[in-house]
Amino acid sequence: xxxxxIEQPQIAEPAPATPPPSQPDDKESREFLALLIGVxxxxxxxxxxxxxxxxxxxxxxxxxxxxxxxxGAGMRGNLFSxxxxxxxxxxxxxxxLGSGAFYLVARILETAGPDVSHSAGDYGTRFLATAxxxxxxxxxxxxxxxxxxxx
Amino acid sequence: xxxxxxxxxxxDAMHIPFTHLQALLLFALIISLAFGTLxxxxxxxxIKYAAWSxxxxxxxGVAIGWLMYPFSH
Numbered sequence: 001x002x003x004x005x006i007e008q009p010q011i012a013e014p015a016p017a018t019p020p021p022s023q024p025d026d027k028e029s030r031e032f033l034a035l036l037i038g039v040x041x042x043x044x045x046x047x048x049x050x051x052x053x054x055x056x057x058x059x060x061x062x063x064x065x066x067x068x069x070x071x072g073a074g075m076r077g078n079l080f081s082x083x084x085x086x087x088x089x090x091x092x093x094x095x096x097l098g099s100g101a102f103y104l105v106a107r108i109l110e111t112a113g114p115d116v117s118h119s120a121g122d123y124g125t126r127f128l129a130t131a132x133x134x135x136x137x138x139x140x141x142x143x144x145x146x147x148x149x150x151x
Numbered sequence: 152x153x154x155x156x157x158x159x160x161x162x163d164a165m166h167i168p169f170t171h172l173q174a175l176l177l178f179a180l181i182i183s184l185a186f187g188t189l190x191x192x193x194x195x196x197x198i199k200y201a202a203w204s205x206x207x208x209x210x211x212g213v214a215i216g217w218l219m220y221p222f223s224h
Contacts, residue, residue, distance in 0.1 A: 060188035064181050071177065074167035112166075120167070123174040130178070134185055141189055 031147065038143030043100045045135045048142025061138040068131035069102040073109040077124020078116055092125075098132025171216075179208035 041048020046062035049055075073079070080092035097103055106128060115121040169177065187201025 057188050060185055064185035067181050071167060075169060075174075076166060119171060120169050120174070123169065123171075123178075127178065130182065134182065138185075138189060 034143050034146035037146040038139050041139035041142040048139055052145055065099055065102055065131045065135045068127045069099055069106045072124040072127030073106045075120045075124030076115040077121055077128045078114040079106050079110055079128055095129040095132045098136040100135060175212045179205050
């Protein structure tokens with residue numbers, strides 16, 4: 001005698017209310033990509049934003065850092081080297097180095113060397129350091145934006 | 152060669168002579184524009200934020216200058 005086939009009730013799966021959590025690999029690759037974008041933003045001012053198609057911010061950062069470096073070098077500000085005599089010189093070197101490729105531009109532009117005996121040279125030193133710190137800030141901004149934080 | 156030029160002081164080297172006020176205004180302008188662009192999204196908000204930070208830079212800079220004035224005399 002043939003037994004009647006028992007029909008399994010077909011229950012429609014409810015649609016998930018929230019999207020499934022991203023895979024760990026995706027998260028790691030995204031973190032790595034964000035880190036690369038941050039480093040690119042440091043190396044070339046504005047590149048971190050340009051890679052994320054934030055054209056306005058990329059242009060603003062490039063022009064701001066570039067203008068500060070050119071003006072600072074033109075005012076014969078002190079561009080610190082790695083052979084600093086004290087902690088302040090080392091800090092100044094790290095600040096100057098923050099402008100990435102523009103650090104080399106400043107080195108090329110400042111052929112006559114620094115002259116901080118006048119106020120313009122002293123201001124130039126601040127302009128150069130500010131360019132580096134501003135570029136570090138923008139690279140951090142690009143990194144956070146790449147990680148998906150609100151920026 | 153670059154080091155030699157630096158030591159001798161190249162005569163046609165770039166030199167931009169700014170007064171104190173010109174340097175302050177230029178610095179405030181560049182940084183304010185960068186802050187406004189980075190810190191806000193909408194164009195109107197960017198302009199407002201840049202104008203606000205420019206005014207604060209100038210006002211605080213001039214105020215600190217006057218605070219230091221007695222020590223220079």
